[in-house]
């Protein structure tokens with residue numbers, strides 16, 4: 001198991017509760033923490049403000065927008081990141097069209113109820129099918145209310161202006177987990193295979209029964225994949241996909 005502390009970065013609209021099961025399990029034998037991704041309206045600014053307060057060296061695990069901030073941290077401070085887990089995320093820059101697609105969400109965030117805005121963001125294929133969806137959506141809405149509409153608008157602005165991280169991934173030399181829910185319709189499995197192909201020795205883990213939020217939808221399987229990643233020796237090994 002790594003001796004470095006593990007830092008979790010949640011996705012847009014989410015707080016530490018996204019990782020409740022992982023924090024509870026891993027904290028039995030590892031120093032774990034979460035950090036907010038609300039410190040700016042550019043990914044670069046958020047990463048820079050986190051680097052001011054994070055430990056000298058750490059293992060980094062980010063989901064979705066948290067994964068994008070993690071890639072920016074890796075770009076800025078590769079010597080401080082001892083291993084990285086990129087979950088349900090996207091290394092590509094926004095196109096003008098995809099950046100514009102966020103505008104109706106911003107209007108909802110500014111004018112309507114936060115619960116309506118969250119619902120409008122959740123396309124039918126955001127979460128895995130099944131009876132647990134309603135509870136997950138309720139948790140997501142609670143987390144969004146905690147973050148607040150103004151901070152979420154700033155997160156969206158940061159996403160709209162994000163850069164492309166493919167070259168950062170090609171240069172990545174640390175043990176890397178690329179993880180994705182089988183049913184993630186927002187950042188699909190094929191994008192994660194592509195990411196794992198870019199990183200010379202990454203392992204790819206596809207979590208069954210989960211969509212965009214595997215830490216909540218399939219918590220035990222997600223934690224097992226994270227434990228395997230934390231136990232992976234630093235010596236680079238040939239890629240094995242799960």
Ligand SMILES: O=C(O)CCC(=O)CC(=O)O
Pocket residue numbers: 010011012013063064065066068089090159186187
């Ligand atoms: O749209 C994308 O490519 C990523 C979506 C995202 O980062 C929002 C989130 O954190 O769930």
